[in-house]
Amino acid sequence: MSATPRDKRMTVDEVVAQLRDGMTIGIGGWGPRRKPMALVRAILRSDLTDLTIVSWGGADVGLLVRAGKVRRLVYAFVSLDSVPLEPNFQRARQAGTIPEVVELDEGMFQTGLRAAAQRLPFLPMRAGLGSDVLVHNPDIATVTSPYADPETGVQEELVAVPALRLDVALVHLNRADRHGNATYLGPDPYFDDLFAMAADRTYLSVEQVVDTAGLTVDTPVQRLLLSRMLVTGVVETPNGAHFTTCTPDYERDEPFQKAYAAAAAASDEDWAAFEERFLSGDEAAYQRAVRAFHEEQA
Amino acid sequence: MSEQATRADVCAAAIADAFRDDGELFASPMGLLPMLGVRLAKLTSNPDLVISDGESLFLAGVPPLFAKGVVVEGWIPFRKVFDVVAHGRRHVMMGATQVDRHGNQNISAIGDFDRPRRQLLGSRGAPGNTVNNRTSYWVPKHSPRVFVEQVDVVSGVGPARAREAGPAAARFNDIHRVVSNLAVLDVRGEGDTLRVLSLHPGVGADEVREATGFDLDVPADVVTTREPTLEELVIIREVLDPKGLRFKEVPA
Numbered sequence: 001m002s003a004t005p006r007d008k009r010m011t012v013d014e015v016v017a018q019l020r021d022g023m024t025i026g027i028g029g030w031g032p033r034r035k036p037m038a039l040v041r042a043i044l045r046s047d048l049t050d051l052t053i054v055s056w057g058g059a060d061v062g063l064l065v066r067a068g069k070v071r072r073l074v075y076a077f078v079s080l081d082s083v084p085l086e087p088n089f090q091r092a093r094q095a096g097t098i099p100e101v102v103e104l105d106e107g108m109f110q111t112g113l114r115a116a117a118q119r120l121p122f123l124p125m126r127a128g129l130g131s132d133v134l135v136h137n138p139d140i141a142t143v144t145s146p147y148a149d150p151e152t153g154v155q156e157e158l159v160a161v162p163a164l165r166l167d168v169a170l171v172h173l174n175r176a177d178r179h180g181n182a183t184y185l186g187p188d189p190y191f192d193d194l195f196a197m198a199a200d201r202t203y204l205s206v207e208q209v210v211d212t213a214g215l216t217v218d219t220p221v222q223r224l225l226l227s228r229m230l231v232t233g234v235v236e237t238p239n240g241a242h243f244t245t246c247t248p249d250y251e252r253d254e255p256f257q258k259a260y261a262a263a264a265a266a267s268d269e270d271w272a273a274f275e276e277r278f279l280s281g282d283e284a285a286y287q288r289a290v291r292a293f294h295e296e297q298a
Numbered sequence: 299m300s301e302q303a304t305r306a307d308v309c310a311a312a313i314a315d316a317f318r319d320d321g322e323l324f325a326s327p328m329g330l331l332p333m334l335g336v337r338l339a340k341l342t343s344n345p346d347l348v349i350s351d352g353e354s355l356f357l358a359g360v361p362p363l364f365a366k367g368v369v370v371e372g373w374i375p376f377r378k379v380f381d382v383v384a385h386g387r388r389h390v391m392m393g394a395t396q397v398d399r400h401g402n403q404n405i406s407a408i409g410d411f412d413r414p415r416r417q418l419l420g421s422r423g424a425p426g427n428t429v430n431n432r433t434s435y436w437v438p439k440h441s442p443r444v445f446v447e448q449v450d451v452v453s454g455v456g457p458a459r460a461r462e463a464g465p466a467a468a469r470f471n472d473i474h475r476v477v478s479n480l481a482v483l484d485v486r487g488e489g490d491t492l493r494v495l496s497l498h499p500g501v502g503a504d505e506v507r508e509a510t511g512f513d514l515d516v517p518a519d520v521v522t523t524r525e526p527t528l529e530e531l532v533i534i535r536e537v538l539d540p541k542g543l544r545f546k547e548v549p550a
Contacts, residue, residue, distance in 0.1 A: 030376055057420075077420035085418065093407070093417035103406060105425035107380040125384070127426030129467035130455035136411050145466075156466035187354040188375040 005179040010233045012042040012240075012283055015203045018233075019043070019168060022071075024052040026113075026164070026199055028171030028192040029244060032058040032080045032252055034184070036172035036205050038240035038283050043069065045282070054164055056109070056191070058244060059257075062088030062264060063279075065098055066271070072100040074164065076109045080257055087264035105133055110191060112164035117197035124158040134159070169199035172241045173225065174249055176204055177212040180231025183223040186247035196230040205235040207249045239287055255297055256290060303526050305479060306548040308498050309438075310334045310534055311526035312482050316434050316475040317389060318343035323432075324374070324388040325349055331547050332391040332436045333363060335477075337538050342530060350374050362538050382431075383423065386470055389432040392424060394476075396449040399492055399512045401456030401473045401485035403428075403435055404449035411451050424453035429460060432472040438547045440478035442511035445492075457490040479548050480506050482523055487515040496523040 016039070019025070029035035040060045043051075050071045055061050057078030064070050066088040078089040092098050104112070105127040115123040124143055128134050134142075143160040171192040176182035182204055184192070196202040204226065215224065240246075243253035243260065263274035278289050303311075313335025317325050325336045325347045333352070337360050340347040348371075350356050356372030374382070382388045395418055396404040405424055409415030427433045433454060437444050452459060460471035476483040476492065480501045487493030493515040497506060503516040526534065534544075 075420055077422045079419055090417040093414055096413045103411075103420055105421055106423040107383060107426035110377065110380050125426075126429045126466055126470070127383075129425075129429050130452070130459040130463035130471075131421065131425035131428075132406070132411065132452040133421055133425050135452075152465070154465045156469075157464045158466050189377065190375070191377060194377075 005228060007178045008180050008228075008231060008234045009178050009209065010235055012038050012205070012235055012237060015039060015233055015235060016042045016046045016048070019046075019048055021048060022050045023167040024054065024165065026166040026169040026195040027053060027055040027060045028169060028190060028195045029058070029060070029241070030056045030188070030190040031077070032257070033188070033245045034172055034186065034190060034241050034247075035060045035244040036170045036240065037242055037244060038237040039170045039172075039203065039205055039235070040064065041279065041283060041286060044279055054166060057086065057089065059086065059260065062086040065089055065092040066264065068097065070098055072102065073098050074102040074104065074109070076104050076106040080261060082252070082254060083257060083261040087261050091264070102137055103133065104128075104137070105131070108133065108159065108161050109164070110194070111161040113191060113194045113198045115161060115163035116165045117194055120163060122160040122162050125161055126158060128159040128161070164198060166195065166199035167201070169195035169202040170205075171195055171202065171226075172205045172246065174206060174246065175208050175210050175215060176206040176226070176234050177215055178209055178234060179212070180204060180226065180228035180234050181212060181215060181224060182206060182226040182231070183215055183219055184225050185219065185223065185249070186245070189225050193225050193230070196226055201232040202226075202230055203233045203235065204231050205237045205240045207238055207240065207246060209234060209236045237283065240283075242287075242290060253290070256293060259293070301528060301531065303531060304545070304550040305498060306331070306544040306550060307526050307531060307534055308523055309477060309479060309548055310338055310544065311530055312477050312498075312523050313391065313436065314339035314343060314530070316391065316477060317347060320344060320347065320389050320432070322346040323348060324382050326379075326388055326390040328390070328392045329436055329547070330363065331438065331544055334534065334538055334544055336391070338530060338533060341533050341537070348372075360538075362540065363543055380426070383426055384430055386431050389434065389474065390423075390427050391434040391436050392427065392454065394435040394437055394444065394454070396444060396446050397435055397437065397476060397492070398446050398449045398456070400458045400490065401476070401492055402449045402452045402459055403454030403456075404451045406451035406453045408450055421451070421453040425455065428455040428471060428473065429467045430470050432474050434473070434475040434477065437476065437478040440480040440506065440509045442509060445510040445512065445514075447512045457485055480509060491515065493517070494520055496521045498523045499525060
């Protein structure tokens with residue numbers, strides 16, 4: 001009998017095999033930073049469709065909407081930072097090919113995840129009041145405080161941000177053990193632990209799988225962001241956040257991002273050529289194609 | 299060094315002035331000129347300002363634009379920014395693709411939201427900022443396309459909309475300044491509408507009216523935006539922006 005917790009290692013394709021049409025999938029990271037891109041690419045290769053995607057959006061959103069995988073998109077922004085507007089997202093919005101969009105304020109987005117993580121139907125906040133976020137999302141209700149303000153006597157009417165329940169969260173961190181305990185080594189945890197708590201199941205991709213003891217041998221314990229009790233599967237995918245950042249393992253691949261954005265903003269033929277070159281094979285083929293791309297650039 | 303301030307220098311000083319009376323709070327600039335102006339304020343009128351690297355660190359020093367390797371005084375990852383927003387000890391200066399007569403701002407989409415003519419970033423933090431903490435806007439190109447009668451999508455909430463939405467929305471709504479390449483404005487005009495506080499040196503009232511897509515209140519006795527002091531010019535040119543990055547946003 002094993003005296004250690006379960007070994008949860010799997011492949012990206014094994015993760016995607018556990019996803020279903022119509023699922024609500026939260027994608028961790030933030031904009032063009034530490035996105036679980038290898039998992040996103042695996043979804044692109046699959047037959048999955050009709051997805052609800054919940055994301056601080058970057059190229060993950062752009063790629064999935066361009067591929068027609070998304071029925072409903074929940075976001076507060078979609079950006080590549082050095083390329084401010086995500087061209088695939090922009091194109092899809094302007095062509096009306098995302099059937100349902102839920103554009104929230106960023107703080108509302110976090111609050112919705114918090115409500116889900118706390119198994120609450122909603123949490124109150126001010127954000128959204130007076131803005132078109134409430135106009136364009138008429139299903140988002142307000143709630144009257146049961147408590148009068150001690151000074152004014154007013155019972156404030158606040159936004160009741162509905163819980164953003166996720167079937168699955170996909171996140172990418174720097175290191176994990178085989179059981180799903182994981183650390184981020186960059187400057188910002190983003191919201192990956194919150195995504196995990198808002199989800200029924202979390203699949204984690206990492207740069208490197210190490211022994212449990214190795215997680216804290218050179219890293220403060222405060223950097224342990226995810227506990228294995230929140231993690232269903234662990235995938236080792238070196239360079240798996242490419243072309244987003246995975247600080248300090250690597251920074252954003254700006255030349256590649258530029259090529260991506262140019263292809264996305266160009267003709268259908270240009271995009272098809274980009275897809276054929278980079279996205280038609282498996283993850284190993286993708287990484288080979290990226291290396292070849294950089295050899296050409298050099 | 300020429301003592302003649304460029305328009306970009308004037309804008310930097312005007313932005314700095316928007317933060318001068320804030321005391322000790324998180325000054326959160328979006329974009330290059332706001333970052334320059336906030337750092338200028340910290341080096342001159344308001345050394346108590348708390349500034350960040352725009353990502354996850356509070357900076358103890360005041361580094362040149364996009365410089366790295368300074369002393370860090372705190373940690374402000376994205377998740378903690380929203381705590382500060384709700385707490386209120388923050389003054390954000392955001393961009394605005396559109397601003398209307400009533401000080402509503404749009405960074406979401408141009409045209410009909412359901413099928414936009416042009417999709418922009420998304421509402422980002424604008425709805426929350428404007429009902430929680432002090433908010434200013436920076437417009438590098440004052441034009442009738444930016445200053446419109448009515449924004450297509452209300453991301454940032456102006457005072458009238460906040461009032462209509464009730465006490466919870468109006469309580470902390472504080473649209474402080476709109477700084478453009480032509481003028482400094484606020485929202486204390488008639489019925490809480492945009493009005494001109496000062497015109498930048500060399501800018502006439504008619505020029506600003508023509509560059510604005512609605513009837514703009516320019517008081518007859520409107521003053522000229524102050525010129526940066528020699529000290530400020532030295533700081534801008536030799537310390538904060540020696541490469542002249544500001545001229546990409548506001549050409550000299």
